[in-house]
Structure formats: structure tokens, C-alpha cells
Amino acid sequence: LDPPRPNPSNAGAVIAYHLPEAGPVRIEVRDLLGQVVRTLARRHQQAGSHRVAWDGRDDAGQQAASGVYLVRLQAGGRLRIGKVAVVR
Numbered sequence: 001l002d003p004p005r006p007n008p009s010n011a012g013a014v015i016a017y018h019l020p021e022a023g024p025v026r027i028e029v030r031d032l033l034g035q036v037v038r039t040l041a042r043r044h045q046q047a048g049s050h051r052v053a054w055d056g057r058d059d060a061g062q063q064a065a066s067g068v069y070l071v072r073l074q075a076g077g078r079l080r081i082g083k084v085a086v087v088r
Helices: none
Strands: 013-019 023-030 036-045 048-054 067-075 078-086
Touching: 013 023, 013 067, 013 078, 023 048, 036 048
Parallel strands: none
Antiparallel strands: 013 048, 023 036, 023 067, 067 078
């Protein structure tokens, strides 16, 4: 999991990651309390480099408030976490 870019952001971020093997992937944006703000990916993906964009909105389509969010990537039995700051 590469650091989300841009960071800090005012309109979302791009998350880049590399999978060494194919398998199920789940990527979520969570607040600091651990609540899921947005699910960005929940699917099977091939090995290789991938990118997913977060538009700074929650699952209901509302803009996320200013603050620090955790990007949580689960794949291949591993968990990676990155941070992105949203400044409105």
C-alpha cells in the first residue's frame, strides 16, 4: 500500500497498491473510531499494480468531514493501513 496521494487532500485521494498474487481484496476508508466511511473495493483482483480513487465521500454520497482517515487494505491474508488527511 503506497501512501494515498495527495495527502492532505480536499477532494479525495488515489490509493495505489501491489498484489503479489491474485485473490480477494477489500479496501475501506475508516474514521479514527474504526467506523467504515466508504468501501472502495470488495472483489477478486489479479496480481499486479492497482489504483483506486476515493472522492472524499462516504457510502451515502455525503462529503466526509475534515479529519484524518485510515485506508485499510486486506488482501492475501495481510492487512495494510495508510492515513489520509481531509482538509475542507
